[in-house]
Amino acid sequence: MIEYFLTLIILAMKMKIIDAPGKNSRYLHEKSKLIGRTQNACLYGIALQSGDGNHITDVDGNRYLDFLSGAASNTIGYGRRDVVEAYAKTAMRLQHSCYMYTLNKEAIELAEKLIDITPGDFEKKVLFDLSGSSSIDGAIKVARKFTGKKGIITFKNSEHGSTSLSIQASTLSNLTGLFLDDGFYHVTFPTKEEEIVDILAKIKSLFRQGIAAILIEPIQGDAGVIVPPKNFFKDLYYLSKENGVLFIVDEIQTCAGRTGRWWGIENFDVVPDIVICGKGISGGYAPISAVIGEEKMIDSLEKAQHLFTYGGHPPSCAATKKVLDIIEKEKLMENALQIGKLLESELKQLKNCNVVKDFRGIGLMLGLDVASENLAGIAGMRCIEYGLYPGYYGKYNEVLRLQPPLTLTEVEALWAARIIKKVIDEMENKEIPNSTIEKYKKYSRGGICSTCSINSGFEETLVKHNAI
CATH class of the missing domain: 3.90.1150.10 (Aspartate Aminotransferase, domain 1)
Structure with missing residues (x-):
């Protein structure tokens, strides 16, 4: 009341x-x-x-x-003393151990938690990283090493990261030939049921190129929250399984309960071979990410083929475990x-x-x-x-x-x-103040889109769509 x-x-x-x-x-x-x-x-x-x-x-x-x-x-949210204390107490006791050389219990406990909440009744292992981008790299390396193939199929308007492999998997970034190699193939991400048949046919035709994995976001994030037709994931998953292609899901934006499930892919009733998480798993309290996948796939990588000095950082792992516990406990x-x-x-x-x-x-x-x-x-x-x-x-x-x-x-x-x-009502009625538009033009360094520059056609676009 x-x-x-x-x-x-x-x-x-x-x-x-x-x-x-x-x-x-x-x-x-x-x-x-x-x-x-x-x-x-x-x-x-x-x-x-x-x-x-x-x-x-x-x-x-x-x-x-x-x-x-x-x-x-x-x-x-912000100001969670319980998470800060989990980080600080661990840091006071042991601020760092390079996990490659020296174990720590915080990394192992977080790995147990991630494996527990990740779908799939097969044995799993974890690779810790510092960012979603580097975890995408790790997943691609796993796929290539495990299958012995190089090709990676991703989707147009995807954004997987900015490191050496993740930037090649993405198409939303402005790339030049310096960043690209011949191992990546980009197909259309469906928005309507009637597109699925042609997209699957295109993917199937690419399998002859030697494809190691399909890499996909459950919901395309940076492309503008693009939700695919529900049946697409099942059809894509079965196609990959029939052809010995790994099914990898980029959960960097959709993990940690954002869609109402631990993982975005759970909304589509599919169990991937490998998932990548980052961003929300630590609640913003620590830079951490992870690759979680079937044991035999993860362990196809040999020693030192994907490691970082700060991977499995004890305070970061303690804070992240606390965040995941809070998400669960507080529903x-x-x-x-x-x-x-x-x-x-x-x-x-x-x-x-x-x-x-x-x-x-x-x-x-x-x-x-x-x-x-x-x-x-x-x-x-x-x-x-x-x-x-x-x-x-x-x-x-x-x-x-x-x-x-x-x-x-x-x-x-x-x-x-x-x-x-x-x-929106102000936009509809052409009541957005000119001062607001001027501030957007002045302060949005990354916001002005490539097809609509400030100096050419910007005001015309706004007038056309009743914004001013």
Whole structure:
């Protein structure tokens, strides 16, 4: 009852406009040019100071409800003393042991937990890494070593990472011939049932090239939350099994309960040979990732063929194990499903607007697809001014990225939905302030899409789609 009345009060409150980025953020935005541009795809020009619960505060004291979660990493919100203590106590006792040479129990306990929650009744092993990208490399090395074949089939508009092999598996990045070799094949990722037959036929035709594995995201993340037809995964899985091809799933964005299950692939009733996880498994408290797969596949790699000095880092493993325990104990997967359905019920009506194409996703991995290039970035900047911090991505920055912590409450979800509906209404009625658009153009270093530059056709695109 109290939460009901609190909801009514919050929804009745007048929305305040935040002047962001503020003075301190603008200063740091300028100083950030010290960091190479390849790592500096700034969304809004905002620098963060702190976080608590499901909110973040910037260096100017502006407070936002977080709907980006550090790129789907901060799964259990901010300021979790229990996770910090798990890390700190381990670090005080033993800050590091290079696992290749010296065992530690934290790495073994985390491996046990990951194996326990990973689907498949076969014997499994784990390879620890520091990032999703390097784990993609590890999985590809395993596939090639185990099968004795080189070919890897991935999907168009996929984003698997930026290391030597993961960047070749991706097509969303801007690559040159310097990064590519002849071992990768990219096919269309289906969005409709009627596409499946032709896509499977194309994949089957590639098997004669000597294919080691199929690598796929359960839901394409950076492409804009693209959910494939449900039957596609089963058909693809059986095709791979019939032809001795490994089935590898990139769960870097979809792991740790984001879709309401431990793994995104569990929504499609398929058991992969190998899964890759990262981002959310540590809740943002430690840089860690892992490859989990069938024992005989993982152990096809010989000693020192995939290792890192900080792989199996004791404090990171302790913190990650704690995060996974919290997700389970606090029923955050159930919450992700429940709150995701609430957001869907509030936002799916926006598909009737001229400036919205689609609303899609599973659990708390959601995307609002707006009409054209850069409009999601402008919508994001306007949300910022109302106190909501979403992301935006997609091939043309056309999808508003909605990936809050799994701890999001019903009241917070309704508040966020109210802001998003307000912003879309402003777009629909050409009421987005010019100052908002100018800020997006000025501070979004990585946001202006390649086909719609600021200096050529940008305003025309916005006018065409009723944004201004």
